[in-house]
Amino acid sequence: MTSTPDEVDLERARHFPRHWLADVLASDGGVVHLQPIVPEDADKLVAFHGKLSERTRYLRYFGPYPTMSNRDIVNFTTVDHHNRVALVAMLGDEIIAVGRYERLLDVGDGRSAEVAFVVADAHQGRGLGPILLEHLAGAAAENGLNMFVAEVLAENRNMVTVFREAGYQVSRSFDGGVLRLEFAIDPTEALLSVRNSRERAAEARSVRNVLSPRSVAVIGASTDSSKVGNAVLVNLLRGNFSGPVYPVNAEHRSVRGVRAYPTVRDIPDDVDLAVVAVPAESIDAVLDDCLAKGVKALVVVSSGFSETGPDGRHSERRLVHAARAHGMRLVGPNALGVANNDSAVSLNATLAPVLPLPGKVGFFCQSGALGIAILDQAAKRKLGLSTFVSAGNRADVSGNDLLQYWDTDPDTEVVLLYLESFGNPRKFSRIARRVARNKPIVAVKSGRHAVRPALAATGVEMDDSIVRDLFEQAGVVQVGSISQLFDCAMLFGYQPLPAGPRVAVVGNSTALGVLAADAARREGLQVGEPVDLGAQATPEVFAGAVSTALASFDIDAVIAVFAPPVAIAVEPYAQALREAVVDADKPILTTFLAAEGIPDVLAVRGADGHPTRGSVPSFPGPERAALALARAWRYAAWRGRPVSKVVRPNGIHPDRAKRLIDGWLAASQGRWLSDFEAAQLLECYGVQVVEFRAATTEAEAVAAADDLGYPVAVKATGEQWRHRPDLGGVRLDLAGPDSVRMAYRDLAAASGEPLLHVQKMATKGIGCVVGVQDDPSFGSLISFGLAGVISDLLGDRAYRVLPLTEDEAAELIDAPKAAPLLSGYRSAVPVNKQALVDLVQRVSALADDLPEVRELACEPVLASASGAEITDARVRIGPEPSIADLGPRRLREW
Numbered sequence: 001m002t003s004t005p006d007e008v009d010l011e012r013a014r015h016f017p018r019h020w021l022a023d024v025l026a027s028d029g030g031v032v033h034l035q036p037i038v039p040e041d042a043d044k045l046v047a048f049h050g051k052l053s054e055r056t057r058y059l060r061y062f063g064p065y066p067t068m069s070n071r072d073i074v075n076f077t078t079v080d081h082h083n084r085v086a087l088v089a090m091l092g093d094e095i096i097a098v099g100r101y102e103r104l105l106d107v108g109d110g111r112s113a114e115v116a117f118v119v120a121d122a123h124q125g126r127g128l129g130p131i132l133l134e135h136l137a138g139a140a141a142e143n144g145l146n147m148f149v150a151e152v153l154a155e156n157r158n159m160v161t162v163f164r165e166a167g168y169q170v171s172r173s174f175d176g177g178v179l180r181l182e183f184a185i186d187p188t189e190a191l192l193s194v195r196n197s198r199e200r201a202a203e204a205r206s207v208r209n210v211l212s213p214r215s216v217a218v219i220g221a222s223t224d225s226s227k228v229g230n231a232v233l234v235n236l237l238r239g240n241f242s243g244p245v246y247p248v249n250a251e252h253r254s255v256r257g258v259r260a261y262p263t264v265r266d267i268p269d270d271v272d273l274a275v276v277a278v279p280a281e282s283i284d285a286v287l288d289d290c291l292a293k294g295v296k297a298l299v300v301v302s303s304g305f306s307e308t309g310p311d312g313r314h315s316e317r318r319l320v321h322a323a324r325a326h327g328m329r330l331v332g333p334n335a336l337g338v339a340n341n342d343s344a345v346s347l348n349a350t351l352a353p354v355l356p357l358p359g360k361v362g363f364f365c366q367s368g369a370l371g372i373a374i375l376d377q378a379a380k381r382k383l384g385l386s387t388f389v390s391a392g393n394r395a396d397v398s399g400n401d402l403l404q405y406w407d408t409d410p411d412t413e414v415v416l417l418y419l420e421s422f423g424n425p426r427k428f429s430r431i432a433r434r435v436a437r438n439k440p441i442v443a444v445k446s447g448r449h450a451v452r453p454a455l456a457a458t459g460v461e462m463d464d465s466i467v468r469d470l471f472e473q474a475g476v477v478q479v480g481s482i483s484q485l486f487d488c489a490m491l492f493g494y495q496p497l498p499a500g501p502r503v504a505v506v507g508n509s510t511a512l513g514v515l516a517a518d519a520a521r522r523e524g525l526q527v528g529e530p531v532d533l534g535a536q537a538t539p540e541v542f543a544g545a546v547s548t549a550l551a552s553f554d555i556d557a558v559i560a561v562f563a564p565p566v567a568i569a570v571e572p573y574a575q576a577l578r579e580a581v582v583d584a585d586k587p588i589l590t591t592f593l594a595a596e597g598i599p600d601v602l603a604v605r606g607a608d609g610h611p612t613r614g615s616v617p618s619f620p621g622p623e624r625a626a627l628a629l630a631r632a633w634r635y636a637a638w639r640g641r642p643v644s645k646v647v648r649p650n651g652i653h654p655d656r657a658k659r660l661i662d663g664w665l666a667a668s669q670g671r672w673l674s675d676f677e678a679a680q681l682l683e684c685y686g687v688q689v690v691e692f693r694a695a696t697t698e699a700e701a702v703a704a705a706d707d708l709g710y711p712v713a714v715k716a717t718g719e720q721w722r723h724r725p726d727l728g729g730v731r732l733d734l735a736g737p738d739s740v741r742m743a744y745r746d747l748a749a750a751s752g753e754p755l756l757h758v759q760k761m762a763t764k765g766i767g768c769v770v771g772v773q774d775d776p777s778f779g780s781l782i783s784f785g786l787a788g789v790i791s792d793l794l795g796d797r798a799y800r801v802l803p804l805t806e807d808e809a810a811e812l813i814d815a816p817k818a819a820p821l822l823s824g825y826r827s828a829v830p831v832n833k834q835a836l837v838d839l840v841q842r843v844s845a846l847a848d849d850l851p852e853v854r855e856l857a858c859e860p861v862l863a864s865a866s867g868a869e870i871t872d873a874r875v876r877i878g879p880e881p882s883i884a885d886l887g888p889r890r891l892r893e894w
Contacts, residue, residue, distance in 0.1 A: 010039060010078065012080060012081075013038060013039055013077075013078045013079060013080065013081075014038050014039065014040075015081075016036040016038070016081040017036075017081070017139075017142070020034070020035070020036050020087070020135070020139060021033075021034065021035050021036075022034045022035075022135065022888070022890040022891075022893075023324045023890060023891040023893075024131050024135075024888075024889060024890050024891065025199075025202035025203060025205075025206055025889075025891065026123075026126040026127050026128060026131070026202065027125075027126050027127035027198070027201065027202055027205065028126055028202075028205060029202060029203075029204075029205035029206030029207075029208065029209045029296075029329070030126070030206070030209075030296065030327040030328075031206075031323075031324040031325075031326075031327050031328060031329060031891065032089045032090070032091060032096070032097075032126075032128065032131070032327065033089070033090040033091075033324060033325055034087050034088070034089055034090075034131070034132075034135055035087065035088060035090060036079075036081055036085065036086065036087055036088075037076070037077055037079060037086040037087065037088050037098070037100075038077065039074075039077050039078050040077075041077050041088065041095070042073050042074075042077045044088075044093070044094065044095045045068070045073065045076060045077055045088075045095060045098070046068060046073060047094070047095070048094070048095040048096070048098065048120065049067075049068050050067075051120060051121070052118065052120065052121065053121045054066075056118065056119075056120075056121055056124075059153055059155075059156045059159070060116070060118040062153060062178075076098075076100075079100075081139075082103075082143050083102065083103040083105070083143075084100070084101075084102050084103070085100060085101050085136065085139050085140070085143070086098060086099070086100035087099050087100070087132055087135055087136060087139070089119075089123075089128055089131070089132065090325070091123075091325075091326065091327055092291065092325060092326050092327075095120075096119070096120045096122075096123045096128070097117065097118065097119040097120060097123060097128040097129075097132060098117060098118055098132075099115070099116070099117030099129075099132030099133065099135070099136050100115070100116060100117070100136070101113040101114060101115040101116075101136050101139075101140055101145075101148065102114050103143075103145065104149065108147075111144060111145050111146045111147060112145065112146075112147040112148070112149055112182075113140055113145050113147070113148060113149070114148075114149050114150065114151070115133070115136055115148045115149070115150050116150060116151075117129055117132045117133070117136075124158070127198065127202070129158075129159070129162040130162055130165075130166055130198065131888075131889075133162065133163075133166055134166075134195065134888035134889065135888045136148075137185040137888070138887050138888045140185055141185060141186075145185065146184060146185060146186060147182060147183070147184055147185065148168075148182070148183055148185055149180065149181070149182050150163060150180070150181045150182075151178050151179070151180050151181075152178070152179050152181065153177060153178060153179070154174070154177050154178065154179045155177070160179065160181075163181050163183070165194070166191070166194060167188065167190045167191035167192075167193065167194035167195070168183035168184070168185070168188075168191060169183055169184065169188070169190075170182070170183045171183070195888075195889055196430075198889070199404075199889045200404050200407065200408070200431075201408075202889075203400070203401045203404040203405070204404045204405045204407070204408045204409075206297075206329045206397075206401065207329075207389075207397065207401050207402060207404070207405035208405060209272065209273075209296045209297045209329065210273060210297045210299070210329060210331060210338055210389075210397065211338060211340045211345070211347065211387050211389075211405070212340060212342070212345050212347075213243065213272035213273035213296070213297070213347070214243045214270070214272050215243045215244045215245075215246065215269065215270060215271050215272050215273070216236060216241060216243065216244075216245050216246070216271070216272070216273045216274070216275060216347070216349060217245075217246040217247075217248055217264050217267060217271045217273070217274045217275070217295070218232050218233045218236065218245065218246070218247050218248060218274075218275045218277065219248040219264060219274055219275065219276045219277065219278060219286050219289075219290075220248065220249075220276065220277035220278035220302075221233045221247030221248055221249050221255045221256075221260060221277070222249065222255070222277075223249070223252055223255055223256075227277070228277045228301050228302075228351055229277035229278070230255070230256070231351050231353075232275050232277055232301060232337065232349060232350070232351060233245070233247055233255060233256055233258075234256060234353075235348045235349070235350060235351070235352070235353060236275075236347070236348060236349055237256060237258070238348070238353075239339075239346050239347065239348030239355070240346045241345070241346050241347055241348070242344060242345055242346055242347075243272075244269065245258060246258075246259075246260075246261060246264075246267045246271065247259075247260040247261070248260065248261055248262070248263060248264055248267075249261075249262075250262045250263070263289045264286075264289040264290055264292075264293045264295065265289050265292055265293055267293065270294070271290075271293055271294075271295050272295070272296050272297070273295070273296065273297050273298075273299065273349070274286075274290050274295045274297075274298050274299070275298075275299045275301065275337065275349050276298055276299065276300045276301065276302060276332075276333075277301050277302055278302060279302060279304065280302055280303070280304030280305055280312070280315055280333070281304075283300070283302065283315070283319055284318075284322070287319070287322045287323065287326075290326075290328065291322075291326035291328075295328060296327075296328060296329075297328055297329045297330070297331070298323055298328055298329070298330045298331065298332070299330075299331040299332060299335060299337055299338055299349055300319070300330065300331070300332035300333035300334075300335060300392075301332060301333070301334070301335050301336070301337055301351060301368075301392075302332075302333055302334070303333065303334045304333075304334075305319070305333045305334060305393055305395070306393050306395070307334055307393060316333060316393060316395050319333065319395065320395045320396050323396065324396070324891065329396055329397055329401075330395060330396035330397060331389065331391055331392075331396070331397045332391065332392040332393060332395065333392055333393055333395060334368055334392035334393045335368055335390050335391055335392030335393075336350050336351050336352065336365075336368040336371035336372065336390030336392065337349045337350030337351055337352070337390060338350065338387075338388065338389045338390070339352075339355055339385070339387065339388040339389075340386075340387050340388075341355065341356075341357075341358035341359070341384075341385055341386055341387065342358075342386070342387075342411060343358070350371070350375075350388070350390065351368075351371075351372065352371065352372045352375045352376075354375070354376070354379060355375060355379070355385065355388070356375060356378040356379040356382075356383055356384060356385045357379070357382065357383075357384045357385075357611070358384050358385070358386070359383065359384015359385050359386060359493065359611070360384060360386055360411065360412060360413040360414060360493055361383060361384060361385050361386060361412070361413070361414045361415075361416060361489055361493050362385070362386050362387050362388075362402065362406045362409070362412040362414070362415050362416065363378070363385055363387070363388045363389070363416045363417075363418075364388075364389050364390075364391065364399050364402045364415075364416070364417050364418070365389075365390050365391070365417070365418035365419075366390070366391055366392065366393075366394050366399075366418065366419060366420045366421070367390070367418065367420065368390050368392045370418065370482075371390040373482075374418065374482060375388065377482060377483075377486060378486065381486050381490060382611055383486055383489055383490060383493065384493070384611060386409065386411040386412045387406075387409070387411075387412065389402055394421075394423060396891070396892075398423045398424075398892065399417055399419060399422075399423075399428065400423065400424060400427050400428050400431055402415075403415065403428075403431045403432060403435050403441070404431060406435065406439065407431075407434065407435045407438070407439070412439065413439055413492075413493065414439060414440050414442070414489055414492045414493050415435065415439055415440065415441045415442070416442050416443075416485055416489055417441065417442070417443040417444070417476075418443075418444050418446070418482070418485070419443060419444065419445050419446070420445075420446055423892045424892050425470075425775075425801070426780075426801060426802075428474075429470060429473070429474045429801040432474040432475065432476050433473075433474045433475060436474060436475030436476060436635075436638075436639065437475070437639060437643070440477060440488075440492045440635055441474075441475070441476045441477065442476075442477045442479060442485055442488045442489060442492065443471060443476050443477070443478055443479070443485075444478075444479055444480070444481065444482060444484075444485050445467050445471070445478065465795060465797070465799070466775060466781065466799045469798055469799040469800065469815070470781075470799060470800065470801050472638075473800050473801060473808060473811075474801075475635065475638045475639065477631050477632075477634075477635050479631070483624075484624070484627065484628070487617075487619060487624050487625075487627070487628040488628050488631055488632070490617035490619075490628070491587065491589065491617055491628045491629065491632055492632065494611065494612075494613060494614065494615040494616070494617055495587040495588065495589070495613075495614075495616070495617065496584075496585055496586065496587055497587070497632055497633075497635070497636040497639075498556045498557040498586065498587050498629065498632055498633045498636055499556050499586070499636070500556035500633070501524065501525045501526045501556065501633050502525075502526045502527075502554060502555055502556045502557070503520050503525045503526065503527045503555070503556065503557050503558070503559060503626075503629065504527075504528070504531065504549035504552070504555045504557075504558045504559070505517045505520070505527060505530040505531065505558075505559050505561065505622075506530070506531040506533070506542075506545050506546050506549050506558060506559070506560050506561070507530065507531070507532065507533065507560060507561035507562060507563070508532070508533045508534060508535055508537045508542060508561075508562055508563065508565070509532070509535070509561060509562070509563040509565075509593075510530075510532050511563075512561040512562075512563050512591070512593060512622060513530030513531070513532055513561055514530060515561075515621075515622050515623070516530065516559050516561050516591070516622035516625070516626060517529075517530045519622055519623040519625075519626035519627070520559065520626040520629070520630070522626075523626050523627055523629075523630030524630055524633075524634075525626065525629065525630055525633065531545055531549065533545055535565035536565075539572040539573045539575070539576035539577075540576060542560075542562065542573050542576060542577065543573075543576035543577050543579070543580035543581075544580070546558055546560050546577060546580060546581060546588065547580045547581065550581065550584050550586050550588065555586070556586060556633075557586055557587045557588070557589070557629055557633075558586065558587075558588045558589070559588075559589050559590075559591070559622060559625050559626065559629065560577060560588060560589070560590045560591075561590070561591045561593065561622055562590070562591070562592045562593065563593040564593075570592060573592075574590075574592065574618075577590065577616065578616060581614075581616060582614050583614070584614075587629065587632065588616055589616070589617055589618075589619060589625040589628065589629055590616055590617070590618045590619070590625070591618065591619050591620070591621055591622045591625055592618055593621070641807070642807075644805035644806045644807035644808065645805055645806060646803045646804065646805050646806070647805075647806045647841065648845060649685070649686060649838065649841050649842050649845060650686070651686040652684065652685045652686055652842065652845055652846075653684045653685075654684070654685075654845075654849045654850070656684045657681055657684035657685065657846065657849070657850060658849075658850065660677075660680065660681055660684070661681070661850060661852050661853070661877055664677065664877060665852060665877060665878075665879070669878065669879065670854070670876070670877055670878030670879060671876070671877065671878075672874065672875070672876045673874075673875045673876070673877060675689075675692070675717070675757065675872075675873070675874075676694075677875070678873045678874060678875040679692075679873060681846075681853075681875060682846070682858075682870075682873055682875075684846075685842045685843070685845060685846045686842050687839065687842050687843065687846075687858075687870065687873075688869075688870065689870045689871070689872070689873050690759055690760055690762045690869050690870060690871050691708060691759065691760050692708075692715075692757045692758060692759035692760070693707065693708065693757065693758050693759075694755060694756075694757060694758075695714075695744065695755075695756050695757070695758050696754045696755050696756075697744075697754070698740075698741045698744045698745065701714060701740050701741070701743075701744040701756065701758050702737045702740050702741060704758040705734065705737065705740045705758050706737070708758065708759070708760040709760060710734070710735050710736060711732075711733045711734055711735050711761045712734050712740065712758055712759060712760055712761060713730055713731060713732045713733070713734065713758070713759045713760075713761055713871075714730070714731045714734060714740060714743040714744055714747060714756055714757070714758055714759075715729060715730045715731075715747075715756060715757045715758075715759060715872075716729035716730070716747045716750070716751040716753065716756060717751075717753065717755050717756060717757055718751050718753055721751060722872065722874075723787075723859060723860070723872075725788075725789045728750070729747065729750075729751070730747075731743035731746065731747065732761065733761060740758070744756060759871065762862045762869040762871050763862060763864045763866055763867070763869060764862065764864065765831060765862040765863045765864030765865075765868075765869075766786065766821055766822060766831055766862070766863045766864070767786065767787030767788060767859075767860035767861070767862060767863075768784065768785070768786055768787055768822075768836065768859075768860065768861040768862075768863050768868070769783070769784065769785050769786070769787050769791075769797075769857065769858070769859040769860065769861065770782070770783070770784055770836075770839060770840055770843055770857075770858040770859075770861055771783045771784075771855075771856060771857045771858070771859070772802075772843060772846075772847040772853060772855065772856040772857075773855055773856075774854050774855065780802050780847050780848075780851065780853075780854075781799045781800065781801060781802070782799070782800050782802055782804065782812070782840060782843060782844050782847060783797045783798065783799045783800075784797065784798050784812045784813060784815070784816065784836075784840060785797035785798065785816045785818070786816060786818045786819075786821065786822075787859055787860040787861075791816070791818060794817075796816045796817050796818055797816065798812050798815030798816050800812050802844055802847055802848045803844050803845070803848040804840065804841060804844040806841075809837045809840050809841045809844065810833075810837050812840055813833055813836045813837055813840065822836070822863060829864075829865050830865065831863040831864055831865060831868075832863065832864065832865055832866060832867050832868065833863075835863070835867040835868040836861070836863055836868050838868075839858070839861065839868050839870075843856065843858070851880040852877050852878060852879065852880050853875060853876075853877055854876050854877060854878045855874075855875070855876040856873070856874070856875050856876075857873065857874045858870045858872070858873050859872055859873075859874075860872065
């Protein structure tokens with residue numbers, strides 16, 4: 001039996017977990033808002049039901065059911081959000097789908113529920129059924145359910161398909177014409193794979209709606225050439241956009257010779273994309289018009305939002321909510337705009353008057369101010385772009401969305417990112433790992449402390465080394481400047497990846513050759529003696545030597561350097577080189593020093609006259625060429641490694657750990673666990689802290705030592721006494737009762753506290769630190785390093801995003817600069833590194849399963865040939881952070 005509406009308090013029915021609210025993407029890229037149903041939704045539900053076709057009603061209710069009775073209306077809208085849950089999908093103020101479950105209290109252990117949903121006819125085929133199922137399963141899991149049951153008419157093939165393709169392990173049984181389905185709702189690898197695949201397709205489609213519109217309206221298209229609305233319109237027209245462009249201007253009948261309309265509503269045809277260039281205070285009225293017109297996406301170039309302060313941030317939040325509530329994605333505000341160089345689209349909806357040539361490089365940046373300069377430099381470097389998005393304040397569409405799009409875009413082979421902050425960093429890492437397996441991602445990360453205000457309160461700063469480690473983990477090529485970004489893009493865009501680190505340097509200048517060789521060696525590449533052709537080498541000799549180097553089985557790449565000895569024509573040398581290497585399957589990079597007239601790329605032209613694959617990038621100096629090549633080699637090596645999977649260690653008990661944390665948090669919003677509580681939590685994941693006892697008297701200390709077995713250590717418990725380099729808070733290797741008594745007296749007097757810990761001595765070894773911490777940009781991170789003041793001062797820690805794959809766990813142990821000490825440095829005995837790998841895998845699983853663990857430190861971990869023993873552990877718990885990439889798919893929250 002389930003609770004009836006009469007038993008549900010109306011106030012309770014109106015209050016639901018706020019995190020159940022979600023904006024989600026349908027399969028066509030449109031936005032849908034999900035929210036729990038409340039009694040006030042009765043009229044909307046009646047209207048929704050009234051619009052359903054007879055066929056849809058029959059399939060859902062197993063009969064005609066033309067109208068809803070008052071009793072049914074109350075029953076469907078008055079739920080307790082526990083045993084009875086109902087979610088509605090909204091578009092504007094209209095319900096377009098309903099999903100619900102009811103707990104089956106009289107069946108089994110009461111942890112099963114019957115689930116059902118119905119979608120408006122006009123919105124069927126948009127993937128709303130799977131979305132409702134995901135979110136209902138998430139709510140059910142929170143309420144202690146583990147099984148869903150559904151009864152479906154056998155002829156209802158669409159509904160059967162929803163359950164079959166959702167990724168659940170479904171069992172079936174027939175009763176007449178009714179199909180009964182049962183499935184566990186616990187997330188599985190198959191389920192997560194399906195969820196991520198649907199998310200990728202929907203996000204890619206939503207970006208395609210922005211970048212490939214069939215028509216564009218420019219709202220605020222001004223006749224004043226100094227206004228941004230005029231600039232966007234001019235650029236759209238000059239760019240020969242393939243569809244119609246509609247200026248919107250309430251005061252003029254035409255702008256730039258094109259008929260204008262007072263509002264978007266007045267445009268007689270459909271509008272896919274609206275570029276908004278009106279003052280921030282006028283946005284609300286514009287949105288109403290766009291919503292009424294059915295515009296799919298907005299690009300807001302207007303400023304005056306979150307970049308101006310709290311009031312502007314409030315306006316930006318309202319803008320995002322309004323756009324999403326009516327199904328639209330939003331680029332901006334304060335954006336430079338978007339562009340698509342595909343000849344079938346030819347979209348330049350930006351403030352930049354000139355776009356780079358068409359090419360295979362996709363570019364995303366947050367900074368509108370830098371966007372024009374970036375595009376100008378790309379054009380000068382002859383770097384061809386497929387698409388460009390400047391997201392400005394990145395209120396909605398983000399770099400994650402663009403990665404999803406470029407992953408499926410055949411016209412994009414290289415991805416460039418200029419990032420100032422991360423909206424959902426865990427999701428970024430997940431997507432980037434997948435995309436980078438096929439397409440290079442090159443990123444500049446600026447704005448080190450530019451974090452969202454909601455996260456800034458954590459007080460944790462994003463360290464440059466963290467960004468470096470996490471980009472490396474995801475296969476992202478990190479660079480330090482815009483010029484380096486383009487250096488890598490030129491190499492990735494025109495040349496193959498190197499198969500190895502062996503580089504030949506060929507040139508006509510001894511000094512330049514030595515500079516190139518030294519630069520390559522500094523970057524970890526293997527270089528023999530440079531090939532010096534002498535100042536008198538002809539173009540044919542120069543090109544022939546490069547060809548010979550490329551043909552060698554001992555060479556993976558060539559850096560060709562040329563310095564004109566006198567005022568001679570350089571073009572013949574460039575032309576000879578271009579022709580000699582056009583079909584090379586190894587990368588070739590050049591530096592023509594002090595040469596006038598040599599472009600940034602020695603182009604091989606395609607049918608459209610633009611540079612194509614096989615063109616040779618030319619760099620201002622050999623150092624930049626060597627740096628780009630080294631980054632290409634490291635990326636190629638990362639991509640060549642087999643894909644590693646996350647491995648769940650044996651002997652872990654997440655349910656037990658979850659119950660412990662829920663109990664502790666029930667009495668507190670967050671706190672540091674006691675040493676005994678921390679040990680108890682870690683034990684749930686097979687992590688053992690070396691056994692210890694508490695003592696408040698000398699007698700208790702001796703009794704504890706006798707029980708544990710000698711030798712023992714006695715430790716002060718105060719925070720100020722932990723991990724002191726002078727070991728002032730600990731007495732080690734105590735072999736008998738007398739030494740324990742003396743140690744207790746000394747530490748109790750020094751600390752002023754009677755409570756001490758007596759601990760069995762661990763096997764001596766190299767001290768290490770395994771930790772988990774919150775980072776304001778990346779969420780929960782796991783770190784590893786060697787213990788000690790020097791490591792702390794040098795910041796010698798390695799970081800990874802959770803969860804760790806099997807290979808990443810091993811790489812984490814080897815990543816710190818001091819890691820060679822673990823492998824037997826200078827004839828020392830190597831430690832059991834596999835024990836450390838197992839430890840970080842278990843800590844990774846704990847932190848991934850339990851986001852309430854906000855901070856964890858195992859220090860020191862004594863690594864020896866026999867294993868790894870933890871002598872101290874600290875754990876801080878608190879409410880689950882909101883930035884985790886967990887649970888049902890949803891758009892980034894505000």
